[in-house]
Amino acid sequence: MEKKLPSLYYNWISLIGSAIALVSFSIIAFLYVLDLTSAGASSYFGIITYMILPIGVLLGLLLIPIGMLIERRQRQQDVASLFPVQFTVNLTDPRHRNAIIGFLIVTAIFLIGTAVGSYQAYHYTETVEFCGEVCHTIMEPEYVAYKQSPHARVTCAECHVGEGANWYVKSKLSGAYQVYAAAANVYPRPIPTPVENLRPARETCEQCHWPDKFYGSRQKEIHRYMADEENTRYTYNMLIDIGGKKYESGRHSGIHWHIDNKVEYIARDSARQDIPWVQVTYQDGTTETYESMYDPAADSLVEEAETRVMDCIDCHNRPTHIYRTPVDLVDNALYTGDISPQLPYIKQQAVYALRAKYTDKDSALVKIENQIREFYRQNYPAVDDTLRAELNQAVSALRTMYTNNFFPYMKVRWDTHPNNVGHSKDKGCYRCHNGYMTTAEGQNITHECNSCHVIMEQGTPGNMEVTNNIKQGLEFQHPMDIGGAWQSMSCTDCHDGGGAVF
Ligand code: HEC
Ligand code: HEC
Ligand code: HEC
Ligand code: HEC
Ligand code: HEC
Ligand code: HEC
The missing domain is CATH 1.10.132 (Topoisomerase I; Chain A, domain 4)
Structure with missing residues (x-):
């Protein structure tokens, strides 16, 4: 050759x-x-x-x-x-x-x-397949929840990486460690939040939602069902004050007021739930400091701790990985008919079945089914004749709900990640708007129910209280008589998304 x-x-x-x-x-x-x-x-x-x-x-x-x-x-x-x-x-x-x-x-x-x-x-x-499917057991909770969320058509990278070479490199460096963690089986379960080095939300979310486009109120109908034999429906129809720039003052008001006024806070815990100190810097440069009346931050904490400036994620920390609560899941299914409200006590029983802790998905699905069927066999044997199709349908709906929202392998469910929008499952807005964050002069961060939303309708079918006074709304009625306890207590003292505790 x-x-x-x-x-x-x-x-x-x-x-x-x-x-x-x-x-x-x-x-x-x-x-x-x-x-x-x-x-x-x-x-x-x-x-x-x-x-x-x-x-x-x-x-x-x-x-x-x-x-x-x-x-x-x-x-x-x-x-x-x-x-x-x-x-x-x-x-x-x-x-x-x-x-x-x-x-x-x-x-x-x-x-x-x-x-x-x-x-x-x-x-x-940068594709959703790479982020969501490659290590499918690890990313299963995030990916499954994402696919059913309002952002299912937004790619993972649009929120987690954003634009520019700088963040691309950062994300690939931390990605390299994640590949190692996955291969060596040393990843945490669940994956902890808040995500420490998430790109500032204003550089990602605002690519699609810019604050000048917030305007007025959003109407929301909330259908709840009681834990009684009839699964009585209780509806709130409210206007949520999304807020927006006011023509006269050129300033934001309402809920998105926080984005054009700098709000800083100190949290005692890594989940940012326990907030004893808040400071606002208004656009004219003046500041206002609020501290917890009952549990003020130690001076050393205020001096040493790093403050965090509030952005979208301090409220919208679950915009897409939404692990729904048993109460939300069952109420939605009762409203859409996936679960028939004719089944006696189904609200209560379905919530019990979902909120119990199970070791793995397969045994959970079997146990949920057995538990529901057993309840009717013992207490309402006639259901097997008269509502057999409804019972079967309810069981299959519960299995789907469990599969899409509970991930025992990664130890993820609704109560592992707080949701900061609202105040009835987690503290959310009440981390600051709890009525006891005050200035030295004794002025509170607003706690008035009407400062964030007004109730236009409330009640049970056939017994609705209605108003057309957009400014004032109706005075809140708690669906069950708890003697005004809702005024002095937080909703989360009794509610946690897994049914009210007595
Ligand atoms: C709409 C924006 C958005 C999209 C799209 C998105 N995420 Fe997220 N993701 C977030 C936010 C916000 C957090 C929570 C940040 C926090 O609490 O600090 C988060 C948290 C996470 C976490 C931490 C654990 C958890 O459950 O919160 C993982 C893992 C994750 N995302 C992976 C993904 C994957 C994989 C995809 C694509 C399949 C994706 N994300 C798509 C915004 C998004
Ligand atoms: C690539 C564009 C894009 C990005 C980036 C994005 N979103 Fe969205 N967002 C959307 C779209 C599209 C919708 C759905 C609108 C609809 O359903 O009417 C939406 C809906 C929403 C809603 C309303 C959800 C509901 O229940 O109706 C919120 C809140 C929201 N986004 C917050 C965020 C936050 C916070 C971030 C950053 C972490 C973010 N978005 C990033 C496009 C985006
Ligand atoms: C103080 C908490 C808070 C902050 C900070 C915040 N939001 Fe919101 N946002 C809310 C609440 C509360 C709602 C209404 C309730 C809901 O949609 O579930 C809302 C609604 C929205 C909606 C739906 C609007 C509509 O008309 O339906 C979008 C989109 C949104 N926010 C995006 C953002 C983005 C982007 C940022 C950051 C620039 C941001 N939000 C900052 C609390 C906040
Ligand atoms: C980290 C603390 C903090 C959190 C969390 C927080 N806020 Fe605020 N908010 C403030 C402060 C401080 C003010 C200014 C003082 C005031 O107006 O009472 C304020 C003001 C407001 C205002 C009045 C704005 C105006 O027009 O003057 C509304 C409405 C509001 N917040 C809604 C919300 C909602 C809804 C949430 C939860 C989704 C929330 N806030 C979460 C600190 C917070
Ligand atoms: C700081 C703002 C703020 C204050 C103050 C506030 N709320 Fe809310 N509330 C919210 C937000 C945000 C939500 C979530 C809306 C959504 O689901 O999108 C909510 C949700 C609710 C709901 C629906 C709960 C459900 O089952 O989904 C009720 C009822 C309610 N609030 C009653 C009250 C009452 C009563 C008070 C006064 C004691 C009050 N709120 C004070 C912001 C506030
Ligand atoms: C003292 C405890 C307590 C407090 C505080 C409380 N609740 Fe309740 N709540 C209950 C009980 C008990 C029920 C009835 C149980 C059921 O039917 O699920 C209930 C039922 C409800 C229901 C209908 C059923 C359901 O599970 O959704 C709604 C909606 C509700 N509460 C909202 C609120 C809101 C909003 C607040 C705060 C403003 C609040 N509650 C504060 C104890 C409480």
Whole structure:
């Protein structure tokens, strides 16, 4: 065989290296064409094409010079005593010429391949499939909840990475650690929140929701069901003051007032639920400091702790990974008819079944079904005849709800991550608007029910109290007589999303 390349190249290591590089490269080229021509390939496809195979090419290419170096060293040792080794390039020598042309062609192909490859890898690591499906058991809670959320068409990267090379690199560096954590099985369960180095929300959320577009009130109908035999419905129809820029003053009012006034706070816990100190800096530069009347922050805490400036995530911490509460799930299903309100005590029993703790998904589904059927067998045996279809449907609805909102493997359910919008499951707005955050002059952060929403309708079907006074609304009626306790206590003293505690 005529040797067209430098003789040093003809050694086993370099030859094997070339073979590995060539084979990997051909497979990449083939898969790349396949990827272009077929729609919806699997998520592992990208890992192989754009992450594993390029390592093969690189390794193979590295082996070539390594082999040549080793070969040279050996020859030097063999013949050192006979000939001094010299390095010369002679373009009139066809072997040297071939080597250089070959080297340039391979380098050019490799560079183009690398450019296309890294572009593909860049896009691939930003896809929802890569983030949500590759480590599917770890990301299952986030991914499943996301797919049913209002943001199901927004990619993971649009919120978690955003625009710009800087954050891309940051996210890939922390991503590299996550790959290790997943492979070595050292990841925390559940994945803790708040996410420490989440990109500031104003740089991500505001790509789509900019504050000037908040306007007026949002109407929300909330249908609740009592834990009684009839599953009595209780409805609130309220106007929630989203707020917005006021034409006259040019300033924001209402709920989104917090974004154009700087609100800083100190939290005692990592979940940012226990807030003893809040400071507002108004646009004219004046400040106002509020401290908890009952449990003020120690001076040392105020001096040393880092304050956090409130942004979208301090309220909307569950915009897309929404693990719904048993109460929300069952109330929604009763309203849409997935669970029939004709089944006696179904609200209460369904909430009990969902909120119990189970060790794994399979046994949970079996136990939930058994528990519901057993309840009717013992207390309402007639249901099996008269409402059999409704009972079956309720059981199947509960199984779906459990599957989509409870993740025992990752230890995730509604009570593992607080939701800061509202105040009836978690403290939420009441972390500050609890009536006991005051200034030195004794002025409170507002606690008035009407400062955030007004109730336009409330009551049970056929017994609705209605007003058309948008400013004042109705005085809140608690669905069950608790003697005004709701005025002096927080809703969360009795409610936690898993049914009211007595
Ligand atoms: C609409 C914006 C948005 C989208 C889209 C989004 N996330 Fe999130 N994600 C968040 C926010 C906000 C948090 C909570 C931050 C906090 O509490 O500090 C979060 C938290 C998380 C957490 C921490 C654990 C948890 O359950 O809260 C993981 C893991 C996560 N997201 C993964 C993903 C994956 C995977 C996708 C795509 C399938 C995705 N996210 C899509 C906004 C988003
Ligand atoms: C790429 C665009 C995009 C980004 C980024 C984005 N959103 Fe959204 N958001 C949407 C769309 C689209 C909807 C759905 C609108 C609808 O259903 O009417 C939505 C809806 C919402 C809603 C209303 C949900 C409801 O229940 O009706 C809230 C609150 C919200 N987004 C907050 C956020 C927050 C907080 C962030 C940042 C963590 C964020 N969004 C990032 C596009 C985006
Ligand atoms: C003080 C808490 C708080 C902050 C801070 C906050 N929001 Fe909201 N936001 C709310 C509440 C409460 C609602 C109404 C209730 C709901 O939609 O569930 C709301 C509603 C919305 C909606 C739905 C609006 C509509 O018309 O239906 C969007 C979108 C939204 N917020 C985005 C954002 C973005 C983006 C930011 C950051 C720039 C932000 N919010 C900051 C509390 C807050
Ligand atoms: C970290 C503390 C903090 C949290 C959490 C918080 N707020 Fe506030 N909020 C304030 C402070 C401070 C003020 C200004 C004092 C006042 O107006 O009483 C304020 C003012 C308001 C105002 C009056 C704005 C105006 O027009 O003057 C509304 C409405 C409001 N908040 C709604 C909410 C809602 C809804 C939530 C929960 C989703 C919430 N806030 C969560 C600190 C907070
Ligand atoms: C700081 C603002 C704020 C204050 C003060 C406030 N609320 Fe709310 N409230 C909210 C927000 C935000 C929600 C959640 C709306 C949603 O679900 O989107 C809510 C939800 C509710 C709901 C619906 C609960 C459910 O079952 O879903 C009721 C009822 C309610 N509030 C009653 C009250 C009463 C009574 C008071 C006075 C004691 C009060 N609120 C004070 C902000 C506030
Ligand atoms: C002293 C304890 C207590 C307090 C405080 C309390 N509740 Fe309740 N709540 C109950 C009980 C008990 C029931 C009846 C149980 C049931 O039917 O589920 C109930 C039922 C309800 C229901 C209808 C059924 C359901 O589970 O959704 C709503 C809505 C409700 N409460 C909202 C509130 C709100 C909003 C607040 C705060 C403003 C509040 N409650 C404060 C004890 C309390």
